[in-house]
Amino acid sequence: MAAWQFVVDLIPNSWIAEGGNANVLKKDFVGTSPAWSGCSIRLDDVIHSISFVEKTLSWDPNLTIWGDLEKTDIQIWAENGSIDSIQIRLDLREDFLNLVNEIFVLSKRIGCSVLVRENLIFVENEDELLSAIKTSRAAIFVQEQSSVMS
Numbered sequence: 802m803a804a805w806q807f808v809v810d811l812i813p814n815s816w817i818a819e820g821g822n823a824n825v826l827k828k829d830f831v832g833t834s835p836a837w838s839g840c841s842i843r844l845d846d847v848i849h850s851i852s853f854v855e856k857t858l859s860w861d862p863n864l865t866i867w868g869d870l871e872k873t874d875i876q877i878w879a880e881n882g883s884i885d886s887i888q889i890r891l892d893l894r895e896d897f898l899n900l901v902n903e904i905f906v907l908s909k910r911i912g913c914s915v916l917v918r919e920n921l922i923f924v925e926n927e928d929e930l931l932s933a934i935k936t937s938r939a940a941i942f943v944q945e946q947s948s949v950m951s
Contacts, residue, residue, distance in 0.1 A: 803871060806890040806893070807890070807891045807937050807939040808890050808919070809924075809930070810833045810918055811887040811908050813912060813913055813914075814914055815840060816836040823916060823921040832886055833887075833888075834885040837883070840884065842911055842913070844879045844882050845882075846911060847877060850907055851907065854873060854875060855868065864876060864878055872894075873895070873897065876889075876890075889904055891939075893939045894943055894946075898931075904930070915930060
């Protein structure tokens with residue numbers, strides 16, 4: 802992950818409804834695969850729901866990528882059609898505001914919640930996500946780089 806990228810993970814609502822919470826994922830941040838274990842969200846449904854960034858070639862057969870790895874991207878790790886993680890990275894050096902809405906459209910469409918990776922909190926709407934972005938390490942990095950360049 803680049804210093805200018807802000808990361809969110811999509812977490813199945815079914816896992817949360819069964820008592821899963823971000824504290825479980827905080828342990829050494831093992832990733833979000835525990836939340837996806839046994840989940841019924843189909844990989845094909847997710848793939849067909851992503852239209853706001855272009856699909857990109859992947860170096861691994863278990864990884865599907867949209868966007869640019871150095872900028873804004875979506876990465877889905879899946880094995881045998883079972884999703885292990887959905888990660889979205891926003892490039893805060895570029896205009897990302899329209900993508901904030903798209904993240905929530907996608908998450909609702911596939912039955913997920915949005916987890917802010919940096920502090921492992923769930924955000925329920927665009928305003929909460931924008932607030933988390935504004936105070937993130939990525940935003941601070943971009944602001945500091947802008948002030949150095951001017």
